[in-house]
Amino acid sequence: QAILTLAELLFPPAPRCSQKNPMVRLWAVSDIHTDIPENVRWLEGLSNREFQRDALIVAGDVSEDLNRLEETLRTLTKKFATVFFTPGNHDLWLTDEDAANDVEDSMVKLDRILEICHRLGVVTEARRLGGHAGAHAVWVCPLLSWHHQSFDTEPDIQGWKVPKAENVMVDYSRCRFPKGVSMHDDSAARLVDQLNDSLGKLARLEDRSALEPLVTFSHFLPRIELLLEKRFLMLPCLAKAAGSSFLRRRVELLRPAAHVFGHTHFGWDAVHDGVRYVQAALAYPEERLARWHSLSNGAFGREGPLLLWSSASGFEPKRTCRWSGYYEHHAREPERVFELATYAASSFRKLDQQATTCVPDFSHEGPGGQPAGSRRLAADPVAPLQPPAP
Numbered sequence: 001q002a003i004l005t006l007a008e009l010l011f012p013p014a015p016r017c018s019q020k021n022p023m024v025r026l027w028a029v030s031d032i033h034t035d036i037p038e039n040v041r042w043l044e045g046l047s048n049r050e051f052q053r054d055a056l057i058v059a060g061d062v063s064e065d066l067n068r069l070e071e072t073l074r075t076l077t078k079k080f081a082t083v084f085f086t087p088g089n090h091d092l093w094l095t096d097e098d099a100a101n102d103v104e105d106s107m108v109k110l111d112r113i114l115e116i117c118h119r120l121g122v123v124t125e126a127r128r129l130g131g132h133a134g135a136h137a138v139w140v141c142p143l144l145s146w147h148h149q150s151f152d153t154e155p156d157i158q159g160w161k162v163p164k165a166e167n168v169m170v171d172y173s174r175c176r177f178p179k180g181v182s183m184h185d186d187s188a189a190r191l192v193d194q195l196n197d198s199l200g201k202l203a204r205l206e207d208r209s210a211l212e213p214l215v216t217f218s219h220f221l222p223r224i225e226l227l228l229e230k231r232f233l234m235l236p237c238l239a240k241a242a243g244s245s246f247l248r249r250r251v252e253l254l255r256p257a258a259h260v261f262g263h264t265h266f267g268w269d270a271v272h273d274g275v276r277y278v279q280a281a282l283a284y285p286e287e288r289l290a291r292w293h294s295l296s297n298g299a300f301g302r303e304g305p306l307l308l309w310s311s312a313s314g315f316e317p318k319r320t321c322r323w324s325g326y327y328e329h330h331a332r333e334p335e336r337v338f339e340l341a342t343y344a345a346s347s348f349r350k351l352d353q354q355a356t357t358c359v360p361d362f363s364h365e366g367p368g369g370q371p372a373g374s375r376r377l378a379a380d381p382v383a384p385l386q387p388p389a390p
Contacts, residue, residue, distance in 0.1 A: 030260070046304055046305075052080075056076060056083050061219060147244055148188065225332065260308070268323065
């Protein structure tokens with residue numbers, strides 16, 4: 001029997017659907033980074049009762065420490081009926097403890113992570129949810145992926161001293177792949193993508209009815225349109241360590257109703273070619289304080305993960321997020337290669353007199369459309385609410 005939190009004792013939830021036709025809900029979160037104490041408190045503060053019939057998508061980046069990753073996933077399996085997971089780049093970072101336990105490269109570590117998931121009952125392949133007594137059903141399919149530089153098809157920033165991805169992205173020093181496989185070309189991304197087939201991750205989709213929608217998810221981005229233009233990024237070379245064209249081809253082939261992703265730490269809800277793309281990243285406490293307006297997505301955060309779907313009513317309505325909303329009002333202009341946003345420009349030295357700064361236009365948000373970096377919060381927006389005074 002689940003142990004109730006203090007908040008649940010003080011404020012019991014509204015009655016759920018009948019036992020004859022229990023509602024199932026699908027929630028999503030990414031980048032929970034439980035190496036961070038504040039994020040652990042958020043995790044532990046999730047209801048021990050409210051989600052007992054529900055499923056949760058965890059779209060990568062839990063912890064570089066295998067023991068902490070296992071502890072985190074175990075905690076989630078106690079709170080949710082079903083937990084889906086696919087690893088992110090942080091999960092495949094190699095540690096001294098890994099070396100002591102014969103984890104010689106990131107592919108071996110991936111195998112250890114999948115073993116942990118199997119032992120805990122965490123789902124890493126396609127599965128059907130709901131569909132009982134005439135209720136809606138949905139399929140969920142995790143996708144393994146890795147980033148590669150050729151994913152970035154937009155021109156690089158010019159006139160500024162911007163570092164190369166391999167010189168600043170930690171993955172290049174903390175991850176290692178088998179001989180002949182490299183992050184400096186497409187081979188690491190191709191190898192990880194091929195595991196979706198060799199491990200049979202999609203096999204059960206053969207049983208899916210065309211009338212039942214599919215939700216796929218990955219840690220990395222399947223489309224460049226899901227990332228800010230380089231001129232708006234604090235680190236423009238992020239685009240070369242963000243996504244996978246192999247992943248894009250899989251998503252285009254599967255044609256899901258929705259795809260959940262993580263990695264970039266931006267709230268996102270956008271539709272491209274008939275597929276809805278969603279991100280709800282917990283990220284780091286400092287990011288939440290400095291730019292919660294660009295991380296937030298609906299009620300995600302203090303109220304728990306992001307609700308995506310329920311067997312009672314289907315998919316939740318599309319939400320407005322800051323940066324995906326920006327691109328609903330402005331076309332991408334990657335050709336503006338000499339520009340950097342004012343909040344990013346101070347980190348880089350000008351190399352050309354054409355180099356200049358810009359400010360993203362959020363006037364479509366109305367009076368609240370302030371420039372990025374101007375809304376620092378006084379308190380963590382996802383910190384659990386304190387119980388009322390007696």
